[in-house]
Amino acid sequence: MELRIRDKNSKIHTITTLNEQASFKELKEEISKLTGVLLPYQELKIGYPPRICKAKNEDTLASAGLLNGDIIILTEISSTEVVKGTPTISAPAPAPAHALHTPTVPSTASKSSSKDVISIPTENGFFILREMPDDNSCLFRAIGYVLDRSTDTVQHLRQIVIDHIRKNPDHFSDVVLGKPREEYCSWIARKDSWGGAIELSIFASHYKVEICSVDVRSGRIDRFGQGQYDQCVFVIYSGIHYDAIALTPILDAGQEYDQTIFNITDDVTLKAVSAVANKMKQLHKYTYTADFTLKCGQCGHGLKGEKEAVQHAQSTGHTKFVEYE
Template structure:
């Protein structure tokens, strides 16, 4: 029976990036509070590298912000977690089918994989068969001399392309949102961020 690549759904609780990383690294979907602390400690320890220009906010402000369970992670956090675990993190974007590789060029020997739909991160794993329990998942893959991880790479890309064909992503530049507090309609991530900064409202629902 052929092994397959599966998408392991991570709860949508604003900590999906951290819990997805926890799952692929340690088979643990509850690592977010710990990993947020790790990131804050790394950033606080190197203000020369993690400047306001790099973080988008002062170093100490960022360290408090990233430990808030309602705040989302992104590229900065993935690069830090890649270094923390000493493994590459491949993040597949469904909308563009692009793969962003964190930890590249560091000579790491292993790689894990995530999938991103514009708003949410899930974990990718190799499963022995359709419907197999999660305890059988393989989530860490050895990197070969050609810097690939073998057949699992093309299987993962096929899964991403299939999700793209089904439009299983959110176009964050053009999607429509409604503020759950004041019901105002908004278009795209920029308008949502501007509205949140102006009003303090952060409860948005996507609508079509």
């Protein structure tokens, strides 16, 4: 089988020496030979939208879900993220007094080293990136973090979207949604359906707050509810993923001290958040999907870019995509 590895510099490496019954460890060893990234520091993303592969070293490539022609995105993680040789994702933990609702703190939350977080210092503290899991619900988790101070309200937030669409049929026609209204509601209710501009506009209206989505690659800020409210929150969009922005007094402070809601007229906050996005761009912490050549893993239909993938998912219910060249 042929597998292609995209490294952090977007260089493509090709592996043709393995078959479907080769182990995941053998794959990582081949990647190490090609890129110089040692096994414990490899984070591999597969599929579309790209998701972290959770395969164990002894698993076969077939059982890991890898197919001939797949492209694998390689990220080199820091030593503090390595536990027993396996990359882990730092799960956000919430909870300050200023939140709109009573906060909940996930018991699985872990803290990242202050050396590894992406942050910008200001007179009031550090504007910091709070990373969300790669699970197709990152937008909902990011919104839950900045507005409900919980990343565990995904299904509740999906239901808010459904209820809002049903109550406002004139604003959310089949044309706007890209499919019949009830089909869209059924689709967005599924845990593997990702959200976007429609959902952000609904959350702005529901919570009566402006939501600013900052695009890492372009630096563009999309404002939902612009000019309607006195407060705002920020999420960071890195091409296929959403994360949250918070203000912490010191980098090693617990996330219960995070501030996530800001005054709409605060230019210092806006500049600091833009600086966080720019820092992510410099570190190449984004994946630009507009030019990705994709194939639906369920019907084989060829697609180009995230937009066509979203349209295909909405019209067919298919959610498994693979990148190919």
